[in-house]
Amino acid sequence: MNTKSHQFLYLQIADRLEKQILDEVLKAGDKLPSVRMVCREQGLSMSTVTQAYYELESRSLIETRPRSGYYVCLPPVKRLAVPQTSNPSATDGLLPPDDLVSQVYMDREDPANTLFSLGMPHDDFLPIARLNKGLIQAMRNLxxxxxxxxxxxxxxxxxxxxxxxxxxxxxxxxxxxxxxxxxxxxxxxxxxxxxxxxxxxxxxxxxxxxxxxxxxxxxxxxxxxxxxxxxxxxxxxxxxxxxxxxxxxxxxxxxxxxxxxxxxxxxxxxxxxxxxxxxxxxxxxxxxxxxxxxxxxxxxxxxxxxxxxxxxxxxxxxxxxxxxxxxxxxxxxxxxxxxxxxxxxxxxxxxxxxxxxxxxxxxxxxRYENHLRKLRQTLYHNSMKYIGAIANYFPEGVRVSQPQGGYFLWLELDKSVDTAELYHQAMKHQISIAPGRMFTLQPQFDHCMRLSFGLPWTAQLEKDLQQLGKLVKAMQKSTI
Missing domain, CATH: 3.40.640.10 (Type I PLP-dependent aspartate aminotransferase-like (Major domain))
Known part of the structure; x- marks a missing residue:
């Protein structure tokens, strides 16, 4: 294969994958097939596939994760602005909104609720069987x-x-x-x-x-x-x-x-x-x-x-x-x-x-490091999925944080949206969020909210994010 045809081939592969990403066949957070797998399935050389993936990285469409592979980023056309730097007053504030915090905590008592509100690892993400074995060993040790x-x-x-x-x-x-x-x-x-x-x-x-x-x-x-x-x-x-x-x-x-x-x-x-x-x-x-x-x-x-x-x-x-x-x-x-x-x-x-x-x-x-490696990959995958869904289903102008770790997204909505009221509207659909009012003693963040991406990604979860976006749009439209 001469150099010109080789370049054309890797660009062809990159263009095809770019189309799938922009058409959301491949969505933010999806893992791409490994270089070896693409080579094996399509009869291509390692250098051709590797160059195609490098090309997609240069277009900011995918990124590599250490010891994990290549993942789809949010397409540039859908990237969202980050929330603005906070500007609290220089005085001590109000009492914390204990009633609202207590209500959000109570939401976890109903297993039918989708808990975007609480930041903790889902049971599916924990090595429970190995922990149980560890308990037996601990009893023998102590x-x-x-x-x-x-x-x-x-x-x-x-x-x-x-x-x-x-x-x-x-x-x-x-x-x-x-x-x-x-x-x-x-x-x-x-x-x-x-x-x-x-x-x-x-x-x-x-x-x-x-x-x-x-x-x-x-x-x-x-x-x-x-x-x-x-x-x-x-x-x-x-x-x-x-x-x-x-x-x-x-x-x-x-x-x-x-x-x-x-x-x-x-x-x-x-x-x-x-x-x-x-x-x-x-x-x-x-x-x-x-x-x-x-x-x-x-x-x-x-x-x-x-x-x-x-x-x-x-x-x-x-x-x-x-x-x-x-x-x-x-x-x-x-x-x-x-x-x-x-x-x-x-x-x-x-x-x-x-x-x-x-x-x-x-x-x-x-075992802890092995477990963490999987958990980090899952949380990163989830964060990209969530941001992609927010870009698709929430009103234009929404600002979303870009965490490089942890469990949380911080959303800044139009100032017409009261997220405490949004919380009550969302709970009618058994969707629990954490209103921004919970995270300050000042009169600020009423139009903000925190979402946890510590839940397994499912079709139902995406529907819940879509429903949340509809509620935001309705509240924003009703004030115009």
Whole structure:
């Protein structure tokens, strides 16, 4: 085959695949056949098929996923703008919308509801059989089959395996640096109790996870919401201005794949933020619960990676990755270790030995990484499917976040759409969403909402997104 005909052939293949993508025969998130399979089925050379896929990548129609293959991107003609950078006021806000949050949580009690509202892995995504085997092994490993108390600091095997695991993103933990907790929120709660008293002011992102807002208010804290970019996270200039007032007692950031908007602080922002906090001697509570759910080649670093003074209290758990009900979390509290251990002794005495040991086993034998690799691929696939459906079924002008990991899409709709009312309308069709009002103490985000893509993609799920789009269009049209 001469060079000219070879070039023509790979372009032909690329053009045919492009047509299928634009005609939505191949949809956003679909996996393309492997190069070897196309070669075998169509009698083509490896170089021809590889060049065709490279051509499609150059047209921004497909992208490669490490150790997984090629996936369809959202076609350029359907790409959506990202939500605007938030602009909260500089004062403490209202009480959190507890009634709305409680109602959304109650939605999960009906298995017929489609829960776009709650961010957790679906049962189908969890290695339940292997976890059950791990429980048996844990009972054999532990004294009295795990029925006794363990040291307050927590299961030593688990702490050692977490320290090994965290080496990948630049931490230098040993088992002595870590304290186990009952999930990530429990770790954050200990951190807040150790560092604050009622009336103190904490600075957080905006929008922010409603659980953090509720926790802060229950502790009698003032909450300062800072402007946050939907892609790069907290605005550093706003952070510096807030710190310069000397009123901030603690910062609390979700540095990777923020809940709800999916933003992630670039490495240089994390490093700069830590330097700022060290300059003003302000501790940072870092929630990294979604850090292992990255879609890129490498796991992102954390603010803790750049912590040289011990001011960063790093919090994490397996609640979003492996076993939500196990309630296994941990905190690396830096220079505040003694205070946190004392609080855990007061409030809990110890953690649950059995579930901690199971997680330690998963980390040690490599099952956790194998499981995460599949989960990341599924979540990435889902995110592209969801964005494609939103582009197809929602009104023009909708803005959607572009998370590079985690579970959530943040949607910014026309300001005429009240997403709290949309929630009630959607529940008539057994579709549960998380209205934007849940993620702030300020009068903002009433036209926004969070959707979780942690559900298996099915034809019915796509119909539910289509129905949600119809409801949005109807609400928007009724105000014109």
């Amino acid at each position: 004294p009295a089959s795990g029925t006794g108390y363990e040291p307050t600091q927590g299961n030593e095997n688990l702490r050692r395996e977490i320290a090994k695991w965290s080496f990948g993103w630049g931490a230098d933990f040993t088992e002595k640096d870590l304290i186990t907790t009952s999930g990530c929120m429990n770790a954050i709660s200990y951190a807040l109790l150790a560092l604050t008293k009622p009336g103190d002011t904490i600075a957080i992102e905006s929008p922010a996870y409603f659980g953090i807002l509720q926790l802060a208010k229950s502790a009698g804290l003032q909450v300062l919401e800072l402007p946050t970019n939907a892609i790069t996270g907290i605005e550093l200039d706003a952070l510096k201005k807030a710190l310069s007032t000397n009123k901030i007692k603690v910062c609390l950031f979700v540095s990777n794949f923020n809940n709800p908007c999916g933003s992630s602080m670039p490495d240089e922002h994390k490093r700069a933020a830590v330097k700022l906090l060290e300059h003003y001697h302000v501790p940072l509570i870092e929630d990294d619960i979604h850090g292992d759910l990255y879609f890129s080649n490498n796991r992102p670093t954390t603010c803790k990676t750049y912590d040289e003074s011990g001011l960063v209290l790093y919090c994490n758990s397996v609640s979003k990755t492996l076993a939500p009900g196990y309630r296994v979390g941990w905190i690396a509290p830096g220079k505040f270790k003694d205070q946190v251990i004392k609080l855990k002794r007061y409030h809990a005495i110890s953690s649950a030995p059995l579930t901690s040991e199971v997680v330690a086993i998963f980390l040690k034998n490599g």
